[in-house]
Amino acid sequence: MGRDYILIAALLAGIVAPFLSVGNAESWPTAAMALWIVALAAAAILLLPLSASWAAPLAIGGAAVGAVALYLLLDAGARGLAAPGLWLAMIALAFLVWRAMERSAALGARTKSRFLDLAAPILLGIWIVYLWQAIIVGFDVPHVLLPPPTEIAGAIFSSTGTLVADFVQTFIRSMIPGYAIGCGAGFLVGVLVDRIPFFQRGLLPLGNLASALPIVAVAPIMVMWFGFDWQSKAAVVVIMTFFPMLVNTIAGLAALGRFELDLMRTYAASYGQTLRMARLPAAMPFIFNALKVNSTLALIGAIVAEFFGTPIVGMGFRISAEVGRMNIAMVWATIVVAAVTGSAAYGAISLVERSLTFWHPSLRKVA
């Protein structure tokens, strides 16, 4: 096994760092120095050949201790390019975190634990948030350009009522009806096109046209037609989700193999029976593909449509109004809510897909 050059680099950087200037902090606080030495010791031990079940917790622990040490240093006043000691130590910490992610991924693979599999991505997420906070604080970045995660968390917790009201307006009242109507209409038209091929030549290009319309052009027109409230936002979502669902339904209905179609014919199955028992189940992977894509599009559509005229509640309104007021932390809080909502919707649809399309080769477990 070759030498772990990354860990060696981390150790070297970590040992040199305390000797460099730390700007306004003048010198490392005692607690920070003590914790940093512990972190370096952990990194040194990691150089030895350890089993994954020891290496992972050691690496994570060392990284955590090192992170606390550097945050204490930042607190003491180390700022900007006058504090190279801090940034060199941050690079050492970055290498250590890298190795921690690697070791936990190895442990997850070894024990086949679903929980440990998530450890590496979670570590990466925490590292990104930590680095974000350190850079904003360390380089005195104006908060109106990019607020630190602590300020964003503060905005989330102090304005929970507003965020919930916005979520209800955008997601529950605008997006869900629009999503249901758009996907439903796309599906029904898809089945119609399949039944009566004459429509295929006419409706597909029209559907293509509808999906190519830019939201920023369509939204003000919808506001004029349907008013300021959720109806116009739902209309925009319908336009955006109709075509992907239509195309995927048509592709899905064509997916059933010739053998299975012939088998249904030998059973004297009618069109409706064939559709219900064979073709629709075979179309499920395509339909769920469309549903997943549409969940993202619908959220984007609902939020962007709210930029163009809305009662004063809703995620799009909140982003637009708070940007105007330079309350960027609130904008980010809304972004976090939108990201979590989008991911949760996608995840929920994936779970339903897993139960309904368990037979698909992509979901069958390898023996």
Next chain:
Amino acid sequence: MKRLLAFTACAGFLAAATAANAADPVTIQLKWVTQAQFAGYYVAKDKGFYKDANLDVTIKPGGPDIAPEQVLAAGGADVIVDWMTAALAAREKGVPLTNIAQIFQREGLELTCLKSSGVKSPKDFPGRTLGVWFFGNEYPFMAWMNKLGYSTEGGPKGVTVLKQAFNVDPLLQHQADCISTMTYNEYWQVIDAGIKPSQLVVFKYSDEGVGVLEDGLYANGDKLKDTAYADKMARFVAASDKAWAWAVKNTDAAAKIVLAADTTGAQTEKHQEVMMKEIAKLIVDSKNPIGYLDPKDYDRTVEELEAQKIITKKPEGAWTHDVWDASKKWFDPTKKM
């Protein structure tokens, strides 16, 4: 070889000479799209006032969802045209905006209602739907509703607020009983749409006692400490004031200059001529010369913002007369032209 050396030497001297005579670059971010509301700056550029002041000025038009304070905070402009409410709110968030000149002495913001909706006075507002602009323009409305004691959350005792896009559709489509308009712009869009002034009821914010200072010039207060920069700003204010003084006396010609500068082709000559006349009414004041910030108007604006909790403490150093005083060296608006 000798000829090459000689050529390079000449080129170098030429470059040095041009650099020495190069004008100081200034970028101004407007609050809205190219229109007569900003005629002074276009006139100054067109008539060479900026060139005479040794300035190379780039005028950046604004638009929907462009907040001039953010452009300045990000370093995209040296001076911005902004309303005092948005500037003070941004100042409290850490953007070091300082008023160096106040162009509009009077407010043009008003609420325009259809007589047919039944609104005759502010007492009729509860239960109505009102269109309000956001993006820094909502503060006067919030201050007014606070003064009247109406909630903006809707309901029978409060008003329902619509985030009005920057057009007059909600009134024309009967989606709102009243909408926000400017005396010089959207009001005339309503008239152009075929509605007669006799069908409208207009509430001017200045008449209701909730007017707050509108278009003024704001620069980065931290940078003003540098004398060369302050001098550049003073020359800019002088050239702009001179251009405004000319524009308010020659409104139609100024409108033509603005029209020529409009790259989008969205403006019409008639609309700009009307706008320029209305803008002139907001600028010319018997008390205050062009560009002079009356400290009393400033105090009134700050009081309203504090009462509305838009700012939590009195701003320090949010305005200065130094730049305007220095600008009088090049153009004195108090002297008769």
